[in-house]
Amino acid sequence: MSRDIAAVEAEMKGIRFRAWHGEHYVTLAELLVRLGSFVLDLTWRVEFDEIVDPRCAEMERRSADVGMDTLTLLSLTTPFLQLIDAEARGFAGDELMVVLTEFDSSSWDVRAVDERVLSDLRPHYPDAEAL
Numbered sequence: 001m002s003r004d005i006a007a008v009e010a011e012m013k014g015i016r017f018r019a020w021h022g023e024h025y026v027t028l029a030e031l032l033v034r035l036g037s038f039v040l041d042l043t044w045r046v047e048f049d050e051i052v053d054p055r056c057a058e059m060e061r062r063s064a065d066v067g068m069d070t071l072t073l074l075s076l077t078t079p080f081l082q083l084i085d086a087e088a089r090g091f092a093g094d095e096l097m098v099v100l101t102e103f104d105s106s107s108w109d110v111r112a113v114d115e116r117v118l119s120d121l122r123p124h125y126p127d128a129e130a131l
Contacts, residue, residue, distance in 0.1 A: 005096050008113065009096065011113075017129070019102060019103075019105055021125075027078075028102070032070060032073065035117060035120075043069060048085065049084070056083070058076055059073065082105055085102065085103065
């Protein structure tokens, strides 16, 4: 049986960085691509506090029960989709592996079970700070 999700989240390490880098907004699609093979086989559950685009409702619908695969999530986030208050949780089976949280279109929190994921992201987002 999998461990309690709240316990796993409490043990995760994380980073926070600005969602805007000059004129460039870091999209969920960009994060998924940067996370690469680590997230490729995960199943995603996505929730939004604010639905800003019909694709957001579609993501919530598709991830409501068993979740959706990474490629489906990626297809729903491109082209450019700016999120407001959203959270995407990636699971390997029943085990939570990564949490991507977007706050008010201004910052991203990335928390992961494997700290190497964070190390791989830091060079792309030099303003990243530990959570």
